[in-house]
Amino acid sequence: MLTDRLKSLLRGQRETGPAGPPLGSPKTAGPPRAKSSPGKPPQVATRPSRGLEEFFSYIRGQSGLTILDLGGATQQNVSFITGLGHRIYSENFLQVLNETFEGEETGQSNPGRIDYFLRQALDYPDGHFDGVLIWDVLEYLEPALLTAVVERLRKIVRPRSYMLAFFHSDIKVEAVPVYTFRIQDVNLLHITQEGTRNPAQLFNNRSLEKLFGSFESVKFFLTRERLREVIVKV
Amino acid sequence: MWNKRREDETPRPVTPPASGAPAGPVAPNPVEVKKEATTVSSMPVGRIEPEPSRSSGGSATIGKAVKIVGQIYSKEDLFVDGDLEGTVEAMEHKLTIGPNGTVHASVKAREVVALGTIQGNVEAADKIEIRKDAKLVGDIKTARIIIEDGAYFKGSIDIVKPEPARVAAKPQPAPVSAAVNQAAPAAVEAKR
Numbered sequence: 001m002l003t004d005r006l007k008s009l010l011r012g013q014r015e016t017g018p019a020g021p022p023l024g025s026p027k028t029a030g031p032p033r034a035k036s037s038p039g040k041p042p043q044v045a046t047r048p049s050r051g052l053e054e055f056f057s058y059i060r061g062q063s064g065l066t067i068l069d070l071g072g073a074t075q076q077n078v079s080f081i082t083g084l085g086h087r088i089y090s091e092n093f094l095q096v097l098n099e100t101f102e103g104e105e106t107g108q109s110n111p112g113r114i115d116y117f118l119r120q121a122l123d124y125p126d127g128h129f130d131g132v133l134i135w136d137v138l139e140y141l142e143p144a145l146l147t148a149v150v151e152r153l154r155k156i157v158r159p160r161s162y163m164l165a166f167f168h169s170d171i172k173v174e175a176v177p178v179y180t181f182r183i184q185d186v187n188l189l190h191i192t193q194e195g196t197r198n199p200a201q202l203f204n205n206r207s208l209e210k211l212f213g214s215f216e217s218v219k220f221f222l223t224r225e226r227l228r229e230v231i232v233k234v
Numbered sequence: 235m236w237n238k239r240r241e242d243e244t245p246r247p248v249t250p251p252a253s254g255a256p257a258g259p260v261a262p263n264p265v266e267v268k269k270e271a272t273t274v275s276s277m278p279v280g281r282i283e284p285e286p287s288r289s290s291g292g293s294a295t296i297g298k299a300v301k302i303v304g305q306i307y308s309k310e311d312l313f314v315d316g317d318l319e320g321t322v323e324a325m326e327h328k329l330t331i332g333p334n335g336t337v338h339a340s341v342k343a344r345e346v347v348a349l350g351t352i353q354g355n356v357e358a359a360d361k362i363e364i365r366k367d368a369k370l371v372g373d374i375k376t377a378r379i380i381i382e383d384g385a386y387f388k389g390s391i392d393i394v395k396p397e398p399a400r401v402a403a404k405p406q407p408a409p410v411s412a413a414v415n416q417a418a419p420a421a422v423e424a425k426r
Binding site for chain 1: 364379380381382383385386387388389390391392393
């Protein structure tokens, strides 16, 4: 009996151990919220971005395109995109996510809530966008919601257009930094980190390929900050 | 004694409440803020709100206790700190939505400054500023845009290059004292 008790204790320790969330399975129930460190100023950095450069290389030389930015409205991104002659749609994806799933017992798996979320955040006609700046928001979605969001993105983006998404490459972390991405140039990002947040899922190359399996192509760039920059062709 | 007091409190003719449909044609200047002798709300009486800064050309103000349903055409700067539903046009002037302002309307102005909430499409010929804590849900057409960190915006932004300067400027009409004209019947409701 003592042996059984010891075994169950050990099993419990292993289950709550320091390892990160299993790939492709939800880590936490309910919406993961950002944890800000009080009194700590936001960390700011500027770094080159191959993913961004690649994204802009596809839309360079064109104007009047419609770009969706899921990171919320920032002066820099609005000015940069509109300065290239494009129209920008801003969507504060994480804010809508928090508001929709706040206090939801079943996490992000309730079909009614998922439907409501899609209507709030991604209610656009098919083929409406010529590009999407997803940034890192997909990491905070649990499997059911993630599948629904990726499917909706595939519909609202015009075929042969591109999307840029970021994923943390360290799959053993408990919490990931929360960034605001501001475009400084076609290959330069100004990044502000404000606190950390628990990701719902973490991805390796294989799981990312699986996630975007229905798209035409997926291309990866690894940054020094252990971020995977992913260019997805619709 | 009681009778005399009742006479003092005899209400003046009051505009209908905004909740229902506009009740028939209204006089040309229906924007009338009712000063009530008895307060119904729990707001402190006699509290004076600081006036917003005004441009030198003068401006009209819709206070935070005012609700307007209808169309507004303004020939001077307009400061909206109350509730507004319908349309607002101030084509050659500045429209400011104050921190308490809630606008459910399509908006056209030379310049728009949002500190409160706007739900509707906005056309600002010169520029639009969305200040910290402001909320704007709608599509924007403008020549310039300023978005402060902390502002919430959902919608599209179209940057429209300003038209070249006009060849001959029209002579300015004489200043009009009551610049807020209501083209359509409007219901006005005092919140207090």
